[in-house]
Amino acid sequence: xxxxxxxxxxxxxxxxxxxxxxxxxxxxxxxxxxxxYKQPPSRQMILVIRQEAYKQQNATENRFSxxxxxxxxxxxxxxxxxxxxxxxxxxCAYRTHYGGSQGNLIFGKGTKLSVKP
Amino acid sequence: xxxxTQNPRYLITVTGKKLTVTCSQNMNHEYMxxxxxxxxxxxxxxxxxxxxxxxxxxxxxxxxxxxRKEKRNFPLILESPSPNQTSxxxxxxxxxxxxELFFGEGSRLTVL
Numbered sequence: 001x002x003x004x005x006x007x008x009x010x011x012x013x014x015x016x017x018x019x020x021x022x023x024x025x026x027x028x029x030x031x032x033x034x035x036x037y038k039q040p041p042s043r044q045m046i047l048v049i050r051q052e053a054y055k056q057q058n059a060t061e062n063r064f065s066x067x068x069x070x071x072x073x074x075x076x077x078x079x080x081x082x083x084x085x086x087x088x089x090x091x092c093a094y095r096t097h098y099g100g101s102q103g104n105l106i107f108g109k110g111t112k113l114s115v116k117p
Numbered sequence: 118x119x120x121x122t123q124n125p126r127y128l129i130t131v132t133g134k135k136l137t138v139t140c141s142q143n144m145n146h147e148y149m150x151x152x153x154x155x156x157x158x159x160x161x162x163x164x165x166x167x168x169x170x171x172x173x174x175x176x177x178x179x180x181x182x183x184x185r186k187e188k189r190n191f192p193l194i195l196e197s198p199s200p201n202q203t204s205x206x207x208x209x210x211x212x213x214x215x216x217e218l219f220f221g222e223g224s225r226l227t228v229l
Contacts, residue, residue, distance in 0.1 A: 033216060043205060045220035091160075095215055102175060103148055103214025104162040 002027045004094050006108035013082045014116050020067075021077045021111045023092030030054075031097040034068070034075045035105070040088040048090070051075065053097070079113075087115045119144045123208050123221035130198055131229050138193045138224050140208030148211045149191040150175070150218070151183065153204040160207070166191055167214065198228040 003026045013019035025034070036048040051059045051068050058066050063083075067076045079086055092108040121142045130136055142149065150165040152175075162175030166185040180202055182194040191210075195202060208221040 035217070037220075043223045043225070045207060045209075045223070047217060047219075050217055095218065097215045101214060102162065102165055102173065103167075103211070104150065104165065104175060105152075105160070105209075105218055107160045109159055 002029070002032075002094050002096070002106050004092050004106050004108040006090075006092050006111050008111045009109070010112045010114070012114045012116060013079070013086075015082055015084060017082055018078060018080045019082055019113065021079075021090055021092075021113070023075045023077070023108055025073050025075065025092070025094050025106075027073070027094065027096075029096055029098065033095045033097060034066075035093045035095070036064070036066070036075075036077045037091045037093060037107075038086075038088045039091065039110070040085075045091075049077065082115050084115050084117060087113055089113070119219070121208055121210055121219050121221035123206075123224045125224060126222060127225050129227045129229065132199055133197050136195050136198060136226075138195075138206055138208075138226070140191045140193065140221060141189050142191075142208075142210040142219070143189065144210065144212075144219065145188065146210035146212055146219070147188070148214050149185065150209050151181070151191070151193050152207045152209065153177065154207065154223075155204050163193070163206075165214075195226075198226075200228050202226065203228050 034051045093105045151163040164183040166172045206224045209218045
């Protein structure tokens with residue numbers, strides 16, 4: 001069974017600085033998707049960035065980028081020029097690409113990010 | 118605007134009083150799913166649906182029912198709610214069972 005581990009329960013960053021959130025996962029599959037979701041105090045689950053395992057190039061979305069290391073099964077999120085609105089719980093998630101599965105997202109336990117002004 | 122809409126967003130009810138949480142998506146997605154989020158337990162899948170009239174149990178289906186009579190709608194039914202079903206519920210959808218999952222805004226349910 002696949003698992004996702006986020007080893008940092010809480011992180012803090014100064015406004016305008018850069019922070020990296022860690023995520024590792026375990027799977028025997030070769031093709032899958034990885035995601036970072038943001039959950040602000042409003043509780044909504046917002047997709048930040050996605051990575052398809054067969055793509056070697058790291059995904060980037062504006063100030064958000066990932067470092068995807070497939071062999072190491074690592075998927076970290078870098079937030080550049082941190083803003084107060086980035087403060088939230090961040091979840092790393094895995095989803096298989098194969099048919100026959102129940103299609104669920106497997107989430108890590110989350111990292112709570114605080115942004116200091 | 119592409120979205121997944123859940124209602125109600127907040128609900129307080131009493132043990133045993135049947136309730137339904139509605140979910141609707143406007144993206145023509147085939148796959149829909151329900152999750153519950155609890156402190157310390159994370160998000161867990163309750164039920165999912167691959168298409169109209171095709172539903173199956175997720176990891177924590179006990180005490181819940183679903184139906185998928187139309188492609189856009191996937192209601193979650195609690196026939197006889199109990200306090201252990203107090204939770205934050207999310208409906209989500211995607212084109213297939215892989216790829217990006219789009220979430221609704223969540224429904225906070227309290228069962229007294």
